[in-house]
Amino acid sequence: MKKQLLFLIVIMLVISCGSIKKHNEQITKLHTVEDLRTDIDKVYNQLQKHHPKLYQYTTKQVLDFKFDSLKTSVTTPITSREFYKKLAPVVAHIKQGHISVGSVSKRYTKKERKELKKLKFEFYDLDFEYLDNKLWVVGTKGKDSTIIGSEVLKIDGEPTTNLVDLFKTRFASDGYNKTLHNRVVGRSFVSFYYKDKGYLDSLNIEFKQQDSLFAKTFRRILKDEKKTKSDSIAPVIPEILTKAEKDQNRLAAKKKRKEHRKRGFIASKKEYTRNFDFIGKDSTVAYMNIRSFTNGNYKKFYKESFATLDSLKTEHLILDLRDNGGGRIAEIDYLYSFLTDKNYKLVDASEVNSRLPYFKFLMSNTTPFIIKASTVVLSPLIIAQNLIKTKKKDGKIYYNFRFSKEKEPKALHYKRQLYVITNGNSFSASSLISTHLKANKRAVFIGEETGGAYNGCVAGIYKIYEMPSSKLKIRMGLMQIETPFKQAPDGYGIMPDVAIVPTLEDRKQHIDPELDWILNTINTNEKLVE
Numbered sequence: 001m002k003k004q005l006l007f008l009i010v011i012m013l014v015i016s017c018g019s020i021k022k023h024n025e026q027i028t029k030l031h032t033v034e035d036l037r038t039d040i041d042k043v044y045n046q047l048q049k050h051h052p053k054l055y056q057y058t059t060k061q062v063l064d065f066k067f068d069s070l071k072t073s074v075t076t077p078i079t080s081r082e083f084y085k086k087l088a089p090v091v092a093h094i095k096q097g098h099i100s101v102g103s104v105s106k107r108y109t110k111k112e113r114k115e116l117k118k119l120k121f122e123f124y125d126l127d128f129e130y131l132d133n134k135l136w137v138v139g140t141k142g143k144d145s146t147i148i149g150s151e152v153l154k155i156d157g158e159p160t161t162n163l164v165d166l167f168k169t170r171f172a173s174d175g176y177n178k179t180l181h182n183r184v185v186g187r188s189f190v191s192f193y194y195k196d197k198g199y200l201d202s203l204n205i206e207f208k209q210q211d212s213l214f215a216k217t218f219r220r221i222l223k224d225e226k227k228t229k230s231d232s233i234a235p236v237i238p239e240i241l242t243k244a245e246k247d248q249n250r251l252a253a254k255k256k257r258k259e260h261r262k263r264g265f266i267a268s269k270k271e272y273t274r275n276f277d278f279i280g281k282d283s284t285v286a287y288m289n290i291r292s293f294t295n296g297n298y299k300k301f302y303k304e305s306f307a308t309l310d311s312l313k314t315e316h317l318i319l320d321l322r323d324n325g326g327g328r329i330a331e332i333d334y335l336y337s338f339l340t341d342k343n344y345k346l347v348d349a350s351e352v353n354s355r356l357p358y359f360k361f362l363m364s365n366t367t368p369f370i371i372k373a374s375t376v377v378l379s380p381l382i383i384a385q386n387l388i389k390t391k392k393k394d395g396k397i398y399y400n401f402r403f404s405k406e407k408e409p410k411a412l413h414y415k416r417q418l419y420v421i422t423n424g425n426s427f428s429a430s431s432l433i434s435t436h437l438k439a440n441k442r443a444v445f446i447g448e449e450t451g452g453a454y455n456g457c458v459a460g461i462y463k464i465y466e467m468p469s470s471k472l473k474i475r476m477g478l479m480q481i482e483t484p485f486k487q488a489p490d491g492y493g494i495m496p497d498v499a500i501v502p503t504l505e506d507r508k509q510h511i512d513p514e515l516d517w518i519l520n521t522i523n524t525n526e527k528l529v530e
Contacts, residue, residue, distance in 0.1 A: 020107045027104040027471050030077035035469035037071045040087070043474055046465045047094070050360065052351045052480045053458050057095035057175050057491050066090050080104045080470040081198060087472065088170035095491070097174045097427060097451065098459045098477040103195035104470070122218040123190065123203050128152070130186030132504045135160045137207075147216065149508050150207040155193070157204075167192040173451045174431075175491025179424025180451025183323065187425065262304075264296025274298065276305045283312040285522060287515075289320040290335075293327030293429045299334060303412075306338045310412045316522050317414055318515070320421045322447065326428025326459075329481070333403050336433055337410045339418065339442060345406050347432070349391075349398035350460060350479040356386045357399055357461060357478050366464045366473060399460075399479060418443040421514045422494065426450040428459055432483060434494040439485035447500055447514045450493035456482030 031039075044067045047054055055063065070090045074083075081103055088101045108116060125142035128135055135152045152160045164185055170192070173180035185192065202219045241249070259265075264273030273296055275289040286309055309317065319339075333346045354360050359382050362375040375382065390399050420443045422434060431452025437443045438454070460479030466472070500514045 023107050027080040031469050032077055033074055036074045039467040039470050040071050043467055050353055050463050050478055051476050052353050058093055066093050083470045084472055092172040095172050095175055096458055097172050100475050102473045119220050120223050121220045128186050128189040130182050150209040153208050154206040174453035174457050177451055177493050179448045183423055183425035261297045262300045274301045283314050285316045286314045287318045290324055292324055293331040298331045302335055306412050309414055316417045318419045318518055321426045321430045322421055322423045323425045324430040326430055329403055332429045332433040336436055338413050340409045343406050343408055345484055346403040348482050349400045349404050350481055352397050352399045352479055355390045358386055361461045361463055364463050366466050419518045420445050421447045422450045423448040424451045427452040435483045435485055438494045445496040446498045447496050449495050454487045454494050455490050
């Protein structure tokens with residue numbers, strides 16, 4: 001039995017190594033013109049087949065021309081990475097923010113991954129922001145904090161203005177919005193640079209800080225190793241705890257885990273997804289910062305937060321949705337039920353291109369074999385559920401979410417003044433809840449136009465399709481998610497009542513102009529009342 005198990009392990013390792021080698025050869029070789037043109041045809045066919053609003057912002061005639069022109073432009077063999085640079089801008093012309101094309105990366109064996117984990121690339125420690133048409137360093141996980149607040153002029157001799165303009169062509173917002181591009185290109189600059197250049201061992205970057213110019217080389221270096229104990233130092237004797245102390249520690253650890261789940265702890269950043277506190281000495285002004293609608297036990301968080309607001313009769317609530325890229329519809333539905341005093345329907349039935357959207361989603365060519373096998377086994381149930389949930393109307397197919405039914409507000413819903421802060425990276429689900437708040441005149445909006453469209457987006461569930469030759473992957477939403485509210489013209493986000501765009505000087509002086517405007521307005525109004 002042991003020999004058979006060992007034999008199976010060896011076979012699996014051989015297959016895995018062979019698969020890695022084959023993948024790496026495939027993405028680095030020069031693909032023929034014919035193969036690349038086939039990839040273009042197949043990816044456009046996938047979009048036409050599965051995306052329910054492909055021509056919402058760009059006409060079929062224009063997109064046909066763009067994809068045909070792309071095919072014509074491929075005249076010589078190129079690698080997968082070079083093909084990505086040609087394909088991504090064409091896909092971005094669809095102007096649907098949930099459609100994205102991924103670049104390709106080399107895969108590594110277990111041994112290689114183990115060695116790579118010992119290294120870190122100093123460049124990846126940097127956090128960037130794009131403000132005043134400049135890229136600057138807003139933070140660093142590394143030891144050199146002196147570069148924070150520096151403008152990035154060139155990277156390996158390339159002006160950052162050129163790089164930023166190039167990267168902006170490779171992704172889209174929803175419709176004709178432009179604020180998302182500035183926010184995303186800054187926050188994700190490292191990712192865009194990696195997609196463009198691939199694996200690097202060093203980078204030379206030129207900076208400007210005030211009137212000083214300087215350069216710094218960022219390298220791939222060994223991570224800091226844990227200090228080993230010296231033989232001359234006596235070993236530390238572990239503290240012997242009583243049973244009561246052990247029980248106390250267990251309860252404290254359990255309480256900490258619950259808090260992490262409730263607020264959505266992000267270990268890599270050592271921060272919470274959901275934050276709630278009061279600003280000032282009393283409970284007059286509450287501040288709720290939601291970084292995304294993704295992880296954690298959101299129900300407990302909102303239930304406790306709004307119970308607190310109700311018991312303290314808090315006069316002003318600030319909801320900060322800046323850089324909130326979206327997430328679960330279930331979470332925004334639950335949150336909105338605490339922000340309205342009227343019955344509501346969060347979303348309409350979603351337009352789809354198939355009576356079996358979940359089946360199509362599960363049977364993509366990138367879906368792991370075990371999930372495909374499970375889908376086949378459970379196909380009678382999945383198909384039945386899909387058919388029950390979908391219906392045809394006026395020649396179109398719609399999927400009925402549970403969020404498409406009318407609901408009542410929570411008993412402890414917040415009744416007083418609400419402010420919402422948004423920026424260009426307020427996207428997807430954060431735009432959907434903002435549409436409700438804006439349409440019902442429930443809140444005062446401060447900041448920038450959202451990156452997500454007022455009239456909805458194509459998201460819900462996603463199909464990830466891998467192109468046969470280049471191995472590039474494209475992700476596309478399968479469901480049109482819309483609220484009952486619409487604005488004209490289509491293709492724009494939720495506009496702020498008070499437009500405020502932070503400047504580089506604001507960041508240098510650690511000023512939050514959007515939040516300051518709200519607090520100054522509250523203080524002024526209170527003084528007038530007095």
